[in-house]
Amino acid sequence: MITTLSLENKLHRETAARHCAEQLLEEKSRELYKINQELLLRNQKIARQRKRLRTKVIELEETRQKLSQSEKMAVIGQLTAGVAHEINNPVAFIASNLDTLSDYLIDVIELIHKQQTCLMKLKVDHGHNTASTNSLLDDLSSFSHRIDVDGLLNDAKNLVSESVDGTHRVKKIVADLSDFSYVNAPQARAEDINDLLKKSVQIASSELKYKADVEWGLAEIPLVVCHEGKIGQVFLNLLVNAAHAIHGHGLIRLSTGQAGHKVWIEVADNGCGISSDYLPNIFDPFFTTKDIGKGTGLGLHVVKTAVEMHGGEISVNSKEGCGAIFRICLPIAGVTR
Template sequence: MRNYEDDFALDDLLSPAHQARLLELLGKLSGASFALNAHDDGASRPLEFNLDTLGWLKAELPAEQHQAAVRLYELVLFYAGKYRLAANLHHDATEASYLELQQKHAAVQASEEKYKQLAQRLTQQVEEQVRVIKKAQQELYESARLRAVGQLAAGIAHEINTPIGFIGSNLRVANDYLDELEASLPDSHETAMLFEDFHALLDESSSGTKRIARIVSDLKTFSNIDQADFAACDINALITTACRLIQAEQNQVLPLSLRLGELPEVAGYPAKLSQAFYNVLDNATKSLEAGGQIRVASRVQDNALEVLIEDEGCGMPDDILARAFEPFFTTRDVGAGSGLGLSVTRDILVAHRGEVRMESRLGEGTCVTLRIPVN
């Protein structure tokens, strides 16, 4: 549409059909024929609009009637021009409003996108904070557990080592006294049997005191008492300690076999590594239902120490295996497990620049491989 400031042509004001209709009506009113010409032929009168000549009206009428017809035609053009101007103004106003609405819509969309991105960032930050909180809870739980074990081991070491020392010393003295007493009594079958049983009782008691002392020593190793936080670690010794603790917990009836290779020492946290081995062994123990064994092996493979703990237990389906390392995820009954064992084990290995791999088949067992780089 033309702008209202532009000059109008005749066809802008009236369409050719309307022009023909208007000429027809003028002819019926006057009884004469009318024609529109683009140029003056001497018998036509000018049609003006806004001081511009838009055409020439020709009619076979007296001058006064001819001029009246021209004025009537110009009046129609005047109101047609007013309509066109109003239409143009309305169009321009509508177009301006539409452009303004478009700009506002674009601003709203930009704002919506901005807040959407902000919401996504906030969601990511919340999720990150939740992960940090869960990890902190996990570390606090693990730290509290290690402290509790350490305090327990320290208490056991202090309370048991001294009386165990007394008992061991007294048993040795009792053995000496028994030898002297046996030498001073008459030799007879009954006396020999009595002294043989007595020696057996003393030897069994001495073996029991050594076993108690070994358990206390294992607890001290497990809880890292008397060792620096970061030290050279004998992985085989830590595995053996963890195995003995598991066996002691199971009253020495656990079907467990060891096949330990020669390993170099690695720098690390002995207590945490012991905890990692213990956690995996504990899971393996609880997976044994109807018989089966646990096999533990160590070796050097691809410039890394590998500890393989394999059980012949119930195994896991793929959906459970995929979530095995999730914190607080457990398939045990409420109160029977925290769901942190494997998660803590993974974090301990990661802290030593290592990794944990797990393979399992339902009904066939599970194999956990713990890898620690040599360098």
């Protein structure tokens, strides 16, 4: 009887314990399900946020590219008046040469007409020198002497040569501007950095010639694999900045050299220099010390971005009132993208 009661009590306790365990398991399962649902919702929320973030990153990159292009066009815009002047000079003397050639052409046409008249008269007279034929020949000789045929032809040859040179000059200016304003840079290729510097100075000549003399210190350096337009813009921005930093008439020195597997380029000026308070921030986007409306604050940021895109580095050494030296180092191997 005691044994039976003991077994019943034990069975009752085990049943009660199992019931409690089942209840606890059910509660924990509900909690776990709730947690899983919350995690699922959080994951879905994170996925949506990640998608929005990815979209924002793409938009920011597109905006950065547009701002970079805007800065490039802003620099070229600053040079537009000067470039127009550079183009106008050869166009002006080409127009003048064409006016002169037009006058020469009238004389040549008249000369040819007189020659044809003489030939026809000689043909009619069967080659005999009649009084009328002699008169025509004298008139032809007098006219030839008056217009100085030899001098006219030599001058016309020179005028045509000058005009052709002028068109080549205009073509080069336009081609250089096209290279620098090209939005989608072509595949990187081996470029002569010294030539790119010279091309940049040529494009910026209208901005530089009234502000500074350019002194050259170019060394023999290997070709660098780079995007011509982007590195050209780097040089153009630094040249324009150097010109703006000079009050009155100053000096800009351009130097190149090689150090190991890199080439270096220095753009130095004897302008107003940069305050030590500004130096840490000059490559930050939208940072500018110019008056409102006179600078986007993107120039040096675009420069730094382009240099770093090529695996290079840029640094500046400056003191207020003592000019500035910007030094760029580019790996010779450059970029492959």
